[in-house]
Amino acid sequence: MSAPLLEVRSIAARLGRVPVLSDVSLSVPARAVVALLGRNGVGKTTTLRTVMGTVAATDGRIGFAGQDITRLAAYRRPALGIGYVPQGRGIFPLLTVRENMRLGLRGAPDPTVEEGLLSRFPRLRERLAQKAGTMSGGEQQMLAIARALMTQPKLLILDEPTEGIMPRLVAEIRRFIAEIAASGIAVLLVEQNLKAALAIADHVVVMERGRTAFAGPPGTLRADADLVHRLLGVGIPT
Numbered sequence: 046m047s048a049p050l051l052e053v054r055s056i057a058a059r060l061g062r063v064p065v066l067s068d069v070s071l072s073v074p075a076r077a078v079v080a081l082l083g084r085n086g087v088g089k090t091t092t093l094r095t096v097m098g099t100v101a102a103t104d105g106r107i108g109f110a111g112q113d114i115t116r117l118a119a120y121r122r123p124a125l126g127i128g129y130v131p132q133g134r135g136i137f138p139l140l141t142v143r144e145n146m147r148l149g150l151r152g153a154p155d156p157t158v159e160e161g162l163l164s165r166f167p168r169l170r171e172r173l174a175q176k177a178g179t180m181s182g183g184e185q186q187m188l189a190i191a192r193a194l195m196t197q198p199k200l201l202i203l204d205e206p207t208e209g210i211m212p213r214l215v216a217e218i219r220r221f222i223a224e225i226a227a228s229g230i231a232v233l234l235v236e237q238n239l240k241a242a243l244a245i246a247d248h249v250v251v252m253e254r255g256r257t258a259f260a261g262p263p264g265t266l267r268a269d270a271d272l273v274h275r276l277l278g279v280g281i282p283t
């Protein structure tokens with residue numbers, strides 16, 4: 046079997062002096078969707094930030110596309126093919142939609158890529174010259190995803206993409222994520238909603254206080270109501 050696209054092996058990390066991650070492992074195969082779950086505060090966001098390099102791994106190893114990136118500078122990681130949409134989206138409200146979309150690029154935008162994204166996100170096309178801060182939370186989330194896709198990543202990392210978004214747009218954003226995955230881009234997604242995670246993911250990883258407590262196919266997690274209750278405090282969704 047070929048190596049996974051992203052392989053996080055037994056990483057540890059601190060925020061200030063606080064040890065937040067002690068033993069996190071997860072793999073994202075090429076073209077797969079992996080959902081990262083866990084109660085509030087277990088370290089999901091810190092895990093993603095360690096992959097992106099804005100938090101340093103104090104132990105363990107992070108590999109991407111066959112390269113050891115554990116100590117690679119954060120600013121060099123996106124260029125390897127990792128797109129990241131942080132929690133809270135990271136949109137610049139006073140810049141226009143078009144300016145936000147092009148923000149992560151190092152050179153001129155590829156017109157075919159930009160055009161393809163605007164066809165997929167017609168709400169963004171209609172608002173290209175508008176300041177991003179005037180859009181709804183769901184539209185800003187679409188913009189953040191489109192911005193990450195402008196760099197044509199092999200892996201898209203999304204931190205709670207539907208958090209705080211009105212229900213009508215939640216379904217639309219979930220559909221976009223499924224489409225992105227179907228187009229062959231691997232997705233690593235932090236998702237609070239267990240039902241949505243089980244529906245979209247090929248693999249599920251559940252964290253508990255700074256470590257990986259479960260990693261496997263959604264069906265295995267779904268079959269273990271006791272484990273789901275212990276790790277997530279919820280029942281199995283119907």
Ligand SMILES: Nc1ncnc2c1ncn2[C@@H]1O[C@H](COP(=O)(O)OP(=O)(O)OP(=O)(O)O)[C@@H](O)[C@H]1O
Pocket residue numbers: 060061063065083084085086087088089090091092
């Ligand atoms: N700057 C900081 N210094 C020390 N501890 C922090 C800091 N920021 C966050 N923490 C703690 O680190 C832990 C992990 O936080 P993290 O945001 O990674 O968790 P999470 O699983 O993503 O949570 P949520 O679902 O609430 O976003 C939490 O217990 C949090 O209180």
